[in-house]
Amino acid sequence: MTNNAPTASLIIIGNEILSGRTQDQNLNYIAGNLSDIGIKFMEVRVIPDIEEDIIKTVNELRSRFDYVFTTGGIGPTHDDITSDSIAKAFAVENIQNQDAYDKLRAFYQEDLNDGRLKMTRVPQGARLIENPISAAPGFCIENVYVMAGIPNVMQAMFDNIKGALKTGDPILSKEIKRYVSESKIAACLSQVQDKYNDVEIGSYPFIQDNKIGVSIVLRSSDKGSLGKVFDELNEKL
């Protein structure tokens, strides 16, 4: 892996994830996309809709990682407190943004009620993240990117910001599958891992058609090393 790759973390904000009501789908989408553009995804937190928790978590992670993404809590109802909390984390006001107002006015016309007006407020100094699905924007303040929790809206927002992120060398991967018990190849994997520190070797057991197997996943931003480890393991296993 490259050492100078940008780093990122994700904060999933939402009681519905912690109650078991909703299965999160955003982590996996963001993970795959960051991998493609060579950003090292280092940590995820799932926290409740509690202002103090949001402030503390955002402030800790934004000082540790190049990027912090958040999902959830930017809708129109009383339990959507992300925007207010992020403003407090940055010690700025959460104010109506004219551009957000214009977008929602155009989208909802006469139907721009108080709930929707709430979604025009963003922390002072934030830039909007466009939402082509339902107009209410996300926003970015310094290195913190605040997105919706609904997967298709989150994905559209992420696709809008992805191009402007600093990238590293894409992380390439190769996979070797063997119908063998993981423990029988453990020593061999360990030997090869010790030889190559720029390739990460992961071992993931599975059961398919009632047979035990293992997926060996190789990840590296160095194509040459990746190929070398792939060939060596293919021969040895």
Add this chain to the structure above:
Amino acid sequence: MTNNAPTASLIIIGNEILSGRTQDQNLNYIAGNLSDIGIKFMEVRVIPDIEEDIIKTVNELRSRFDYVFTTGGIGPTHDDITSDSIAKAFAVENIQNQDAYDKLRAFYQEDLNDGRLKMTRVPQGARLIENPISAAPGFCIENVYVMAGIPNVMQAMFDNIKGALKTGDPILSKEIKRYVSESKIAACLSQVQDKYNDVEIGSYPFIQDNKIGVSIVLRSSDKGSLGKVFDELNEKL
């Protein structure tokens, strides 16, 4: 919600989740089960297979919450470092456990190779968590419960420990569905939420059959309050 309910957190340990290769399924299973037995699920962290990160995260969370669950990294290969790391977090040795050895010997017979022997090591003072699927046990040390990452093994382990956890009043929930835009009922929800602080009201928009709708989820450990809020919202909405 009850204030004296036990609290819990989960640490998902695994590069495969952060790389996007694997969609986690354990969070949702644990969340639903904790809710059923009245344990407040307060935080989840997803971290890589890095010793320093595991030690730091375990030590932080075990001091903050009544229970810490971990998933992943207790298999036979070089990238399975959870057991060693937890031992270091507790400043104890990671040693071969005779009971674990006997279980794996009985399960694998002559096939108890070095990889499998690795899975007989647990931190000194830990108690085993039985694994009815593939024998290699999880373990519990103080308030930290260390389980496998493979969902069916994790679930079997969790089911084995669940009965011995301190519980709170079960968290009951009711749901109201309306085909209406979330923003139109935001003010009403907010008013009702302000009146009842022992019922958590969550609002989750959805799209079904091309129609916009919203699920109002009420959660409380007080059946009476839950019923009252349910009736009041049903009438108002």
